[in-house]
Amino acid sequence: xxxxxxxxxxxxxxxxxxxxxxxxxxxxxxxxxxxxxxxxxxxxxxxxxxxxxxxxxxxxxxxxxxxxxxxxxxxxxxxxxxxxxxxxxxxxxxxxxxxxxxxxxxxxxxx
Amino acid sequence: xxxxxxxxxxxxxxxxxxxxxxxxxxxxxxxxxxxxxxxxxxxxxxxxxxxxxxxxxxxxxxxxxxxxxxxxxxxxxxxxxxxxxxxxxxxxxxxxxxxxxxxxxxxxxxxxx
Numbered sequence: 001x002x003x004x005x006x007x008x009x010x011x012x013x014x015x016x017x018x019x020x021x022x023x024x025x026x027x028x029x030x031x032x033x034x035x036x037x038x039x040x041x042x043x044x045x046x047x048x049x050x051x052x053x054x055x056x057x058x059x060x061x062x063x064x065x066x067x068x069x070x071x072x073x074x075x076x077x078x079x080x081x082x083x084x085x086x087x088x089x090x091x092x093x094x095x096x097x098x099x100x101x102x103x104x105x106x107x108x109x110x111x
Numbered sequence: 112x113x114x115x116x117x118x119x120x121x122x123x124x125x126x127x128x129x130x131x132x133x134x135x136x137x138x139x140x141x142x143x144x145x146x147x148x149x150x151x152x153x154x155x156x157x158x159x160x161x162x163x164x165x166x167x168x169x170x171x172x173x174x175x176x177x178x179x180x181x182x183x184x185x186x187x188x189x190x191x192x193x194x195x196x197x198x199x200x201x202x203x204x205x206x207x208x209x210x211x212x213x214x215x216x217x218x219x220x221x222x223x224x
Contacts, residue, residue, distance in 0.1 A: 032211070034211055034212070036213075042217065042218075043115075043202050043204070043215030043216055043217055043218050044154070044202070044204075044213070044215050045215065046212040046213060046214065049211070049212060089211075091211055098144070098156055098159055098167060099144075099156070099211055099213065100156065101146075101153060101154040102153075103153065
């Protein structure tokens with residue numbers, strides 16, 4: 001699986017958009033980008049994933065650059081409950097689908 | 112859908128005792144994963160099963176750890192004998208095979224004293 005690089009921490013004002021970046025410059029053509037988050041004392045929660053097109057669901061939007069070497073998770077209107085550690089993971093589906101979690105980005109949403 | 116169910120939520124045991132953690136995956140999910148989380152090492156994959164068969168146990172720290180999945184709706188992670196360094200939160204997750212959108216349980220917080 002390709003390695004990912006994320007900033008260790010970020011702050012965001014409540015109600016504003018939170019844009020969490022992830023670099024995955026060694027990504028290969030069949031690797032997906034997955035995002036999870038872990039709120040304190042809870043298990044990780046799947047947010048969204050994509051291959052090359054931008055994706056949106058009820059939780060977030062995922063923007064993948066054209067060269068696929070980086071991506072951004074967007075929480076359009078961050079709330080205090082979005083304070084969590086956000087993990088960006090790159091991997092191939094249908095290939096022994098183990099996930100390896102890195103350090104992630106600790107997002108602090110402030111009032 | 113009740114989600115992935117883990118028990119117990121908290122376990123405190125003395126060093127040397129046997130500990131058994133339990134997990135019920137989401138019905139219809141045929142992949143199951145056991146993770147361990149500590150402050151020092153983060154989230155580590157211990158073992159995973161596809162269709163009740165262990166596929167990769169390379170993350171199991173040592174022979175004191177064992178995991179079983181006797182059927183599609185139940186898995187156990189056993190530590191015997193337990194040691195203080197096993198203290199961690201243990202998570203179980205399940206998914207459809209081939210899809211990496213896991214659903215995690217709430218975890219078992221294990222403290223070995």
